[in-house]
Amino acid sequence: MTAMKNALLIAAACLLALLSTIGASLPYPILPPLFASGAANGLNQFMGLPPKLLFGVAIMINPLGLLIGSALLGPMSDRYGRRPVLLLTACGAALGHAVTAVAMLLESYPLFLAARFATGLLEGNGAVARAMLAERLDGPLRLRAIAWLNGAFHLGWLAGPLLAGLTVGFGVTVPFWIAVGALLAVALLVALALPGEAPSTLTTSWWQVARDRHxxxxxxxxxxxxxxxxxxxxxxxxxxxxxxxxxxxxxxxxxxxxxxxxxxxxxxxxxxxxxxxxxxxxxxxxxxxxxxxxxxxxxxxxxxxxxxxxxxxxxxxxxxxxxxxxxxxxxxxxxxxxxxxxxxxxxxxxxxxxxxxxxxxxxxxxxxxxxxxxxxxxxxxxxxxxxxxxxxxxxxxxxxxxxxxxxx
Structure with missing residues (x-):
């Protein structure tokens, strides 16, 4: 039974890692034609700014969210528990991909940036997944699990562009809707793999944690x-x-x-x-x-x-x-x-x-x-x-x- 629980735990962590890097790399083959093809649309005509500048900001905004999320979500999980933080961020990232798809349909550049930033912020939960494995496993199994987790992160940079290339022909937003479904499925796996945690007795607010424990x-x-x-x-x-x-x-x-x-x-x-x-x-x-x-x-x-x-x-x-x-x-x-x-x-x-x-x-x-x-x-x-x-x-x-x- 313990072996099965450990296997589910590692699988949940690796799938979260895979999907976080897939989410970051998914737009790479999708965005260049939208911004550099020469065809005017709401995304590349915002406030009269050059399309290449708008493209650069669109690419940068998700890693900026990842930077902030990586600094904050790990300490948040120390305070509130790994399970609730992973569930919230997985579901929130799914919502972020959904809003990204809507923004592309509406050709709303500000909404697109907001969605990509929020998605990156929530996909900074890789630190929580690492902490979960490091905390619940030990010895050679922990070393192997962390290595597998890193492999999942690496694989995501390959899988994201491949997923986009294979599915974008069905519609420019289809890859993002696939990411939504995958994240919700992984959230269910997290709910099954991680046992409920006792409520924390600490009284610090989330803002105090973000400010003082990042x-x-x-x-x-x-x-x-x-x-x-x-x-x-x-x-x-x-x-x-x-x-x-x-x-x-x-x-x-x-x-x-x-x-x-x-x-x-x-x-x-x-x-x-x-x-x-x-x-x-x-x-x-x-x-x-x-x-x-x-x-x-x-x-x-x-x-x-x-x-x-x-x-x-x-x-x-x-x-x-x-x-x-x-x-x-x-x-x-x-x-x-x-x-x-x-x-x-x-x-x-x-x-x-x-x-x-x-x-x-x-x-x-x-x-x-x-x-x-x-x-x-x-x-x-x-x-x-x-x-x-x-x-x-x-x-x-x-x-x-x-x-x-x-x-x-």
Whole structure:
């Protein structure tokens, strides 16, 4: 019975992770024709602004919601419980996709932005799913479950554009309605997989939790500041790669949309398979292993930025291996080391760091790509290499901090 409950728990978490990244990536093949085809519509003619500017804002607004949701939802689940937060956010994200579909039918740009932001905010529940697994599982099973969860996140970036491409021919809003049905089904699975939780005896309001217990408050603690700095540098390399390797393929390999999609399939397939095997316990200190994987990320991204065509292509496909192992190692170690701070807040900090890295690399890339696209990739490789050095040199305290010490 326990094995069945654990299987349902892991399945619910992985499906939520899959659908959160599907929701984020779903519009990527849908929006460009709406904004750049030259045909006027309510979405690309808002307030007389250039369509490409409107498109850029439309793409950015969902990750902005993810950033805020990742910082807030984990601590919220520490206060109100994993089950109610996951149920509320899954149903709310389904509603967000429904409103997105309505906004596209009405060609209402403001409503579209509001829906995409709210959906991103609620799909920041990946931190809650991570916290749920880290809290309810232990030992090798927890390590495997977190690795599988990461694999589900990676797979979503592949499945979202594929779902949109396969179904958009039936109507531009059809992919969003499919996402609505899938999220509601997963909410039902969460309700079945997670037992009811005893009401919290705390009296703090949701606003007090959002203000005083958000994930970034953990930066008051020295070891978590060190983790944040190393994680931010490592994920800057990761996000520089994600955001700009398609542009590199266009400029230096002459790839079109179909070619980029084929390479993306190979990358996501390798990364998903690596995530499944990353769940095995490794030998040696976890920080040393994480440092080696950060160096591996730097090497793969560096091959794209500085290598020739074929070395760069190899770097793109092989990038998924060190990235999958790095994530599994760091997240499992952080769960064991900093659980006294609240598992939701700790996993929220890791998720927030990734979202922040996305924004920073997008801003840096908007300048560096005007000179040469390879510069932003080399910057990302350098930052990941620095993260590896920092993790290698880090000597944490001998024992993890307990709950009472964490709250002083």
């Amino acid at each position: 994930a970034l408050n953990l930066l008051r603690h020295g070891e978590l500041r060190t983790l944040f700095a190393a994680q931010l540098a490592a994920t800057c390399g990761v996000t520089a790669f994600y955001e700009y390797y398609p542009l590199w393929l266009v400029e230096f390999a002459g790839y079109d949309t179909q070619g980029i999609a084929a390479i993306n399939v190979a990358l996501c397939g390798v990364m998903t398979l690596a995530s499944l095997s990353a769940g095995r316990a490794g030998d040696g200190p976890p920080l040393r292993r994480a440092a080696c994987f950060a160096f591996g990320i730097a090497a793969a991204v560096g091959l794209v930025g500085a290598g020739g065509l074929w070395l760069g292509m190899a770097g793109i496909v092989l990038f998924g291996i060190p990235n999958a192992y790095y994530n599994a190692t760091v997240q499992n170690w952080a769960a064991e080391r900093f659980s006294g701070h609240g598992m939701g807040a700790v996993m929220g900090l890791l998720s927030t760091t990734f979202c922040l890295a996305n924004i920073l690399m997008a801003l840096a890339g908007s300048v560096l790509t005007l000179i040469d696209t390879r510069l932003i990739l080399l910057l990302g490789a350098g930052l990941s290499a620095w993260a590896g050095w920092r993790l290698l040199a880090w000597r944490p305290m001998a024992a993890p901090m307990n709950l009472s010490e964490a709250r002083k």
